Amino acid sequence: MTTTIQPRTLKTRARLIEAATAIVAESSFTELRVEEVVRRAGVAKGTFFAHFKDKDALLDRMIGEIIDQHLDQISAQDTPKTIDEILDTLTPLMWFMGSERTVFDVILRYSGAASVEEIGPIAATFERFIHVLADWFVDGPFRQDADPATLAEGVQAFVFQALALNFCALNNTRPVRDRLRPYLELWLHPAKTLDPQG
């Protein structure tokens, strides 16, 4: 019943990730090829799939790690008090999410956990993302009539919406930040627009 994991397993997996990271650094996630990864790692193709369910599982892990680093940065900053401060804080993460269509597609597909027992790296970061956002909305200067977690999920929805629109040639003249702002104002400060005195 005990499945022993041999040391070489970890070594091989590390080599695969290292090779993939190097390829992405040199070119992009879009250009990443499994055959190139195994060539550089010096293993056979089948070995790759013994370590990762499929190519997307590798991307999930790599992209999840980068998002997590962004969340570290975001958490380390002061709690934003205005819409503009929120936009400032989220901009680096959003820039990464929209840096490549491939990256955005993988994030969209894996931002929800596939199942309870095997929650993937990206899904985990988005759970964390919601918590970070929700904390901003507890006792903050933003609307207090809603569950902070629901507000956070709404912000996430708007981030995805703004990024998705950014990928259409029709709309990508405006920066993502400017497209996100009106949503957040109506979502987080409804009193301001409903009652100008507020």
Place this chain on the structure above:
Amino acid sequence: MTTTIQPRTLKTRARLIEAATAIVAESSFTELRVEEVVRRAGVAKGTFFAHFKDKDALLDRMIGEIIDQHLDQISAQDTPKTIDEILDTLTPLMWFMGSERTVFDVILRYSGAASVEEIGPIAATFERFIHVLADWFVDGPFRQDADPATLAEGVQAFVFQALALNFCALNNTRPVRDRLRPYLELWLHPAKTLDPQG
């Protein structure tokens, strides 16, 4: 300069679409294979790609047509006056959008126009969708402090969010409708929650 389109071109394309439609009816969009389409249509593989840029272009067209039929239904109904009526009205379209992961992925990828001159079928339906929604919000019982088009885009964002969450095993116990409602209440009726008397 004049590129003549021969009658057989239309006939071949019709056969391809007919074959694809039959396959989807028998199985699903997920199971659709280009090789099976051309086999049934009685043409060579290369012919397919002379008619459609790639497999996704066919899916774009087929799915766009179905969405358009849903919008016909939605337009034919009375303008919804409450959140629940909105949910009732949107449910069939949302059910289709979430019927297969493949369908949802294609919709996400093509809901924005790739470029001004070649706006795809799905992108066109989502422009129409925004207009239909925006019309509900002009002089309606919903918040009047915001641009109707922006409100409509927000609803679209929440629809995508609710559907995306529905694809995670973690969350798919609740129907999509129930997941969408809280967002819409906070988005379209902020006065109700901010001021209970309202």
Place this chain on the structure above:
DNA sequence: CAAGAAAAATGACCGTGGTCAATTATGGAG
């Protein structure tokens, strides 16, 4: 109808993700 130009169709071929039966390496028991 003949001839030639343009449009349409063809199918062998390629790239790349993914599979799996066979082989090799590892570590623990005696």
Place this chain on the structure above:
DNA sequence: CTCCATAATTGACCACGGTCATTTTTCTTG
């Protein structure tokens, strides 16, 4: 140290989307 169960690796092979030089069909013009 030897044996062997099992973990790990291998690479030939498959599935399927997509390409393109070549061939066939159609339309036009005289």
